[in-house]
Amino acid sequence: MVPISLYFHIPFCAAKCAYCDFASYPNREGEWARYFHALWAELESWKGALAGYEAVTLFFGGGTPTLVDAGYIAETVGRARALLPFAGDVEITMEGNPGTLAPDKLEACRRAGVNRLSLGAQSFDDGLLRSLGRIHTARQIGEAVALAREAGFVNLNLDLMYALPGQDMEKWRDTLERAVALGVEHLSAYSLIVEEGTPMAARVASGEAVVPGDDAVNAMQREAVARLAAAGYGRYEISNYARPGFECRHNRVYWERGEYLGLGCAAHSLFGGCRFANPDGLEAYLAGGRREGFQRLGRRDAMEETLMLSTRMTRGLDLAGWRRAFGEDFARGREDALARLEKAGYAEVRDGFFRLTARGLEVQNAVVVELMEE
Numbered sequence: 442m443v444p445i446s447l448y449f450h451i452p453f454c455a456a457k458c459a460y461c462d463f464a465s466y467p468n469r470e471g472e473w474a475r476y477f478h479a480l481w482a483e484l485e486s487w488k489g490a491l492a493g494y495e496a497v498t499l500f501f502g503g504g505t506p507t508l509v510d511a512g513y514i515a516e517t518v519g520r521a522r523a524l525l526p527f528a529g530d531v532e533i534t535m536e537g538n539p540g541t542l543a544p545d546k547l548e549a550c551r552r553a554g555v556n557r558l559s560l561g562a563q564s565f566d567d568g569l570l571r572s573l574g575r576i577h578t579a580r581q582i583g584e585a586v587a588l589a590r591e592a593g594f595v596n597l598n599l600d601l602m603y604a605l606p607g608q609d610m611e612k613w614r615d616t617l618e619r620a621v622a623l624g625v626e627h628l629s630a631y632s633l634i635v636e637e638g639t640p641m642a643a644r645v646a647s648g649e650a651v652v653p654g655d656d657a658v659n660a661m662q663r664e665a666v667a668r669l670a671a672a673g674y675g676r677y678e679i680s681n682y683a684r685p686g687f688e689c690r691h692n693r694v695y696w697e698r699g700e701y702l703g704l705g706c707a708a709h710s711l712f713g714g715c716r717f718a719n720p721d722g723l724e725a726y727l728a729g730g731r732r733e734g735f736q737r738l739g740r741r742d743a744m745e746e747t748l749m750l751s752t753r754m755t756r757g758l759d760l761a762g763w764r765r766a767f768g769e770d771f772a773r774g775r776e777d778a779l780a781r782l783e784k785a786g787y788a789e790v791r792d793g794f795f796r797l798t799a800r801g802l803e804v805q806n807a808v809v810v811e812l813m814e815e
């Protein structure tokens with residue numbers, strides 16, 4: 442059986458956060474049924490192509506999958522299961538917002554097979570949560586974790602954000618402490634990206650909001666690495682930390698360039714050596730738009746992607762895997778760049794892997810560019 446991962450995009454939210462440029466829409470309850478029927482039809486359309494495949498992970502992302510009726514999620518899992526076999530240890534993740542959970546909803550999703558819950562906590566500072574446009578308070582994050590535990594979830598993630606306007610080191614430390622104190626299995630710590638066209642970008646442009654400088658942002662990231670390591674969370678990717686055995690398998694498929702199908706609006710796929718994506722907009726998706734920007738990956742594309750994605754992980758790039766995939770040594774033609782990076786303390790080769798050091802991960806993009814230019 443060939444392993445595959447399935448991603449389902451659920452583009453509905455209770456409200457739009459100030460920094461968000463994802464495909465997510467508030468106040469569209471009237472479209473939920475139509476959307477899920479389109480999603481199920483899209484899933485069905487893959488039936489022939491999925492012969493011989495086995496689903497190793499499913500991921501409901503958004504948007505806010507915990508906003509919609511649990512029946513939609515359960516039906517989607519059931520339809521996927523009818524289409525292709527699931528691995529015995531299949532990981533099924535659902536993203537959620539702490540302001541949209543209810544015991545019956547969580548229990549229904551758990552019964553349907555969802556076994557990992559990823560909650561957008563972002564901060565434990567109510568003032569920062571308000572300025573981000575989040576619909577929940579810090580207290581509700583703790584309540585959400587308790588609800589999830591009661592519903593039987595033993596694999597929980599909290600997403601956290603740093604580099605926020607108005608956030609200093611003290612507030613960031615407090616958020617890290619309170620997240621750790623909840624005892625979740627996995628934590629993601631993302632730096633705010635000010636996306637063009639969002640209310641946050643307008644605030645930053647007008648001077649109403651001031652994002653911390655590079656030095657402060659790097660210090661916050663280092664604080665996360667140190668604090669979470671001390672609490673038993675291993676950093677396994679630039680922004681992701683887990684207790685042993687709780688690394689997100691779905692996201693690892695992306696970083697290791699495994700095959701995945703993205704279903705729903707704005708969902709991306711890597712399948713049969715090709716990348717393609719559904720249209721970003723809900724209307725375009727509901728109007729039947731599918732599989733756009735079709736790109737068959739050549740050797741150079743695959744090399745670039747392998748380098749870019751594998752060096753995000755602390756495990757690094759598998760040198761034997763590179764040789765198998767591309768028929769040459771990774772070091773070939775890169776001797777000078779590798780020597781420079783090792784000397785500068787940005788990278789190392791150890792136990793058959795090329796990996797970036799903590800310093801190297803802070804400048805990962807620049808390192809990759811340097812290695813591709815050789």
Ligand code: SF4
Nearest residue numbers: 454457458461465504
């Ligand atoms: S909850 Fe997430 S997807 Fe929805 S608007 Fe906020 S950041 Fe965007």
